[in-house]
Amino acid sequence: MSKTLPHxxxxxxxxxxxxERVVLLPSTDGSPGxxxxxxxxxxxxxxxPYAATARRLGINRPTVTEAAQVEVRYGETLRALxxxxxxxxxxxxxxxxxxxxxxxxxxxGVKREIAERPAVEVMVIGHTxxxxxxxxxxxxxxxRAELVRDQLVAEGVPVEKLEVAGRGERxxxxxxxxxxxxxxxxxxxxxxx
Amino acid sequence: MMIRAxxxxxxxxxxxxxxxxxxxxxxxxxxxxxxxxxxxxxxxRLPATVGTPVLATDRLRTGADGALGVTLRDNTLLSAGPNSxxxxxxxAFNSSTLEGGMSVGIRKGTLAVASGKIAKRTPESVDFxxxxxxxxxxxTEFLVEVIGGSDE
Numbered sequence: 001m002s003k004t005l006p007h008x009x010x011x012x013x014x015x016x017x018x019x020e021r022v023v024l025l026p027s028t029d030g031s032p033g034x035x036x037x038x039x040x041x042x043x044x045x046x047x048x049p050y051a052a053t054a055r056r057l058g059i060n061r062p063t064v065t066e067a068a069q070v071e072v073r074y075g076e077t078l079r080a081l082x083x084x085x086x087x088x089x090x091x092x093x094x095x096x097x098x099x100x101x102x103x104x105x106x107x108x109g110v111k112r113e114i115a116e117r118p119a120v121e122v123m124v125i126g127h128t129x130x131x132x133x134x135x136x137x138x139x140x141x142x143x144r145a146e147l148v149r150d151q152l153v154a155e156g157v158p159v160e161k162l163e164v165a166g167r168g169e170r171x172x173x174x175x176x177x178x179x180x181x182x183x184x185x186x187x188x189x190x191x192x193x
Numbered sequence: 194m195m196i197r198a199x200x201x202x203x204x205x206x207x208x209x210x211x212x213x214x215x216x217x218x219x220x221x222x223x224x225x226x227x228x229x230x231x232x233x234x235x236x237x238r239l240p241a242t243v244g245t246p247v248l249a250t251d252r253l254r255t256g257a258d259g260a261l262g263v264t265l266r267d268n269t270l271l272s273a274g275p276n277s278x279x280x281x282x283x284x285a286f287n288s289s290t291l292e293g294g295m296s297v298g299i300r301k302g303t304l305a306v307a308s309g310k311i312a313k314r315t316p317e318s319v320d321f322x323x324x325x326x327x328x329x330x331x332x333t334e335f336l337v338e339v340i341g342g343s344d345e
Contacts, residue, residue, distance in 0.1 A: 019341055020323050020340065021340075022336070022337050023335060025335055026334075033333020034332075035328055035330055038328075046335070073338075074305065077273070077305045077336065080227065080305075081270050082272070083224070084270070
């Protein structure tokens with residue numbers, strides 16, 4: 001009591017003793033985000049960058065902050081956010097496991113990205129177009145993924161960092177009728193996080 | 194007789210502990226670790242070094258000079274600032290169907306979040322909560338701070 005009461009009075013005087021805060025940040029990909037803060041009394045919707053709630057005297061009150069304040073108060077926390085996951089796609093010639101020349105070139109950036117990340121995890125996922133039967137395309141998609149994995153391993157990426165999957169013609173980037181030759185679907189996605 | 198009963202009991206507890214450890218799903222991995230940063234799992238305290246897997250039900254704890262960054266399997270990014278206690282209460286994710294759910298408690302300190310694939314596909318199955326409030330998330334980045342809060 002002797003400890004909490006003066007603290008409480010000080011809080012009232014300073015008006016700065018929120019016990020909880022929520023701050024909506026601008027999203028890096030520019031998509032409009034939203035956080036809904038609910039408690040027993042109701043809800044507050046945060047849908048603008050730097051909109052915030054500060055809980056005082058048992059109520060989540062709406063407030064607004066700004067980039068500079070966020071940096072002062074939460075800079076250390078924000079700097080500990082892991083690097084954003086990224087994804088690259090490499091493309092193949094029809095019915096083969098040969099990369100297109102442009103993709104072979106883009107591959108250089110992939111290797112650099114993998115080398116730079118802390119405790120990197122990489123998923124290599126192969127796809128085909130709808131030329132040929134699903135029974136042929138499942139192993140082909142896997143072969144393409146394995147080819148990309150082997151190239152990454154040859155370049156010095158530790159094999160235990162790499163996970164491989166073949167999804168056949170199930171997940172086309174561009175939906176087509178059966179047996180359509182669609183270069184954009186003959187691809188391997190490399191997801192890096 | 195007594196000894197045998199003890200052994201049976203010890204065996205049973207060991208079995209339960211292993212079963213519990215196996216039941217906890219891998220939720221993510223430590224990517225950034227600074228200062229005093231630990232993972233508390235089944236009553237044990239493990240150093241949260243870069244590359245350490247994070248399991249569902251793990252607690253992330255940082256000291257006054259600590260910070261901890263974790264990437265979850267659905268690409269959600271979390272970071273705990275100094276003097277924080279964050280609990281991964283639930284996590285499930287199927288990377289083929291992109292279905293799953295998560296529940297994360299901020300007991301004290303600060304947490305930054307960049308939401309991932311589960312929040313994008315089924316936002317209703319994602320929640321972050323403080324001692325008093327529950328946050329619903331619609332594909333976004335945000336900060337939560339709990340001043341005071343609980344050490345448990």
